[in-house]
Amino acid sequence: LQFLRLQWRSRRFPPGPIPFPIIGSIWWINFRADHGSLKKLAKAYGNICTLWLGHKPIVVLYGFKAVKDGLTTNSEDVSGRLQTYLFNRFSSGKGILVSNGLIWKDQRRFGIATLRKLGMGNKGMERGIQAEARHLVEFFRSKDGRAVDPSFPIVHAVSNVICAVVFGHRFSLQDETFRQLMEAYNGIVAFGNSYFYYIYEVFPWPLGHLPGPIRKIESCCNFIRSFIRQEIKSHRDRRAVDEPKDFIDFYLDQMEKTKNVPNSTYDEENMLQSVFDLFLGGSETTATTLRWALLYMVAYPDIQEKVQKELDAVLGSSHQIDYEDRKKLPYTNAVIHEIIRFSSIILITIPRQAVKDTTVLGYQVPKGTIIMANIDSTLFDPEYWETPHQFNPGHFLDKDGNFVIREAFLAFSAGHRVCLGEVMAKMELFIIFCSLLQIFKFTPPEGDKEINLSFVFGSTMKPHPYKLCAVLR
Numbered sequence: 001l002q003f004l005r006l007q008w009r010s011r012r013f014p015p016g017p018i019p020f021p022i023i024g025s026i027w028w029i030n031f032r033a034d035h036g037s038l039k040k041l042a043k044a045y046g047n048i049c050t051l052w053l054g055h056k057p058i059v060v061l062y063g064f065k066a067v068k069d070g071l072t073t074n075s076e077d078v079s080g081r082l083q084t085y086l087f088n089r090f091s092s093g094k095g096i097l098v099s100n101g102l103i104w105k106d107q108r109r110f111g112i113a114t115l116r117k118l119g120m121g122n123k124g125m126e127r128g129i130q131a132e133a134r135h136l137v138e139f140f141r142s143k144d145g146r147a148v149d150p151s152f153p154i155v156h157a158v159s160n161v162i163c164a165v166v167f168g169h170r171f172s173l174q175d176e177t178f179r180q181l182m183e184a185y186n187g188i189v190a191f192g193n194s195y196f197y198y199i200y201e202v203f204p205w206p207l208g209h210l211p212g213p214i215r216k217i218e219s220c221c222n223f224i225r226s227f228i229r230q231e232i233k234s235h236r237d238r239r240a241v242d243e244p245k246d247f248i249d250f251y252l253d254q255m256e257k258t259k260n261v262p263n264s265t266y267d268e269e270n271m272l273q274s275v276f277d278l279f280l281g282g283s284e285t286t287a288t289t290l291r292w293a294l295l296y297m298v299a300y301p302d303i304q305e306k307v308q309k310e311l312d313a314v315l316g317s318s319h320q321i322d323y324e325d326r327k328k329l330p331y332t333n334a335v336i337h338e339i340i341r342f343s344s345i346i347l348i349t350i351p352r353q354a355v356k357d358t359t360v361l362g363y364q365v366p367k368g369t370i371i372m373a374n375i376d377s378t379l380f381d382p383e384y385w386e387t388p389h390q391f392n393p394g395h396f397l398d399k400d401g402n403f404v405i406r407e408a409f410l411a412f413s414a415g416h417r418v419c420l421g422e423v424m425a426k427m428e429l430f431i432i433f434c435s436l437l438q439i440f441k442f443t444p445p446e447g448d449k450e451i452n453l454s455f456v457f458g459s460t461m462k463p464h465p466y467k468l469c470a471v472l473r
């Protein structure tokens with residue numbers, strides 16, 4: 001009877017594999033949304049189709065047109081996040097990344113406004129990024145051209161930018177707390193989009209009460225939360241004397257201003273989770289893209305040389321890089337966008353949920369339906385990119401060599417929940433990438449014949465660990 005009821009329910013949704021009671025149809029993609037399984041699904045059932053996660057429907061969008069239409073036509077209707085056992089257990093519906101309703105609207109609006117006050121898109125943040133770029137340059141200089149794995153120093157530089165914004169200070173490369181924070185965030189990121197994640201979503205209750213990965217994630221979250229709590233406490237202690245300098249300062253002021261406003265969402269738990277989310281969203285993504293950036297420069301030396309020629313001709317070798325310089329460096333800007341496209345670090349958006357009955361590409365979709373938009377499929381859609389599987393900066397240049405943005409460039413997603421750190425990420429990538437290429441030529445270690453450009457699958461697609469040499473130009 002349950003089987004028949006499910007079949008009858010599923011007929012109202014876009015097509016998809018047959019769902020079974022308890023497990024739904026997630027078996028069809030082997031309990032994990034990866035590149036191959038989502039491609040196979042679109043081939044079998046079309047660019048909009050349905051999977052069942054247990055008894056919960058997921059509408060899957062594939063390719064630029066379906067993703068863009070699905071996320072922007074009734075944008076507000078599909079702007080919810082999942083309210084499942086796992087999501088609630090880890091964030092309690094607070095903060096920005098996985099919150100909903102008024103909490104999400106307030107925290108997101110406040111988050112964007114405060115990042116702007118702290119210099120997102122202008123000189124304020126630029127100085128912090130330039131300082132981190134200088135530290136990174138010094139790190140490579142100290143290696144004197146010897147082979148080195150650049151991952152940790154890159155993660156360190158990028159994370160320090162967001163640390164300065166939210167906490168008002170940076171960490172040294174040797175700092176033990178910083179290393180533990182990074183490990184804790186890595187643990188959380190590794191869990192998202194893993195087999196375990198999907199199995200927990202199907203069987204939340206029994207698995208949620210057993211020891212295993214979920215306990216590990218919980219201890220990672222607790223470590224980060226207790227660190228942020230300490231930061232909030234030290235901000236409170238010194239607050240009376242200082243002007244607001246960072247996100248926590250601004251948030252404490254906002255709590256003060258709204259303490260008598262009924263239903264205000266500005267409280268300590270939302271502050272803590274917003275800080276957690278800005279760090280999570282703003283650190284790993286940009287650092288991973290920068291790791292790809294250097295690897296591509298090693299793999300495509302002719303492109304590296306062309307960037308350096310442009311930098312030399314337009315700015316010279318000693319000019320401090322500003323974000324404004326991108327307007328004079330169309331080729332370099334195109335290379336950075338192609339790095340973001342080609343590395344395609346995010347396969348699917350953080351899952352969305354319909355907040356009311358709505359239509360998605362002409363299908364009636366009831367409230368509560370999960371929407372899974374395949375970002376990667378937009379960045380490689382053969383109808384929108386001339387050579388999707390080739391690293392080709394020409395994708396972002398017109399016939400006269402001017403930089404052009406492309407409509408299918410949805411690396412930061414689209415609609416109401418579009419990434420709020422896009423400008424910050426682009427500033428970091430531009431300033432750090434140019435500062436490094438101005439000074440160093442990146443080459444493979446001697447004797448390395450093959451450069452591995454395949455990715456390690458996870459919540460973000462990372463390069464395999466690699467070494468390179470930074471040779472002074």
Ligand code: HEM
Pocket residue numbers: 096097098108277278281282283285286289340345346348349350351375411412413414416417418419420421422424425
């Ligand atoms: C190359 C770097 C980055 C990429 C590729 C990226 C991509 C994304 C994507 C695909 C989403 C999901 C949007 C959706 O659900 O539709 C997202 C959300 C988000 N990103 Fe980024 N991001 C990057 C950098 C950053 C930075 C630097 C920050 C920090 C300021 C940040 C903060 C966030 C936050 C807070 C959200 C959640 C927004 C919401 O739920 O309303 N991201 N990002």
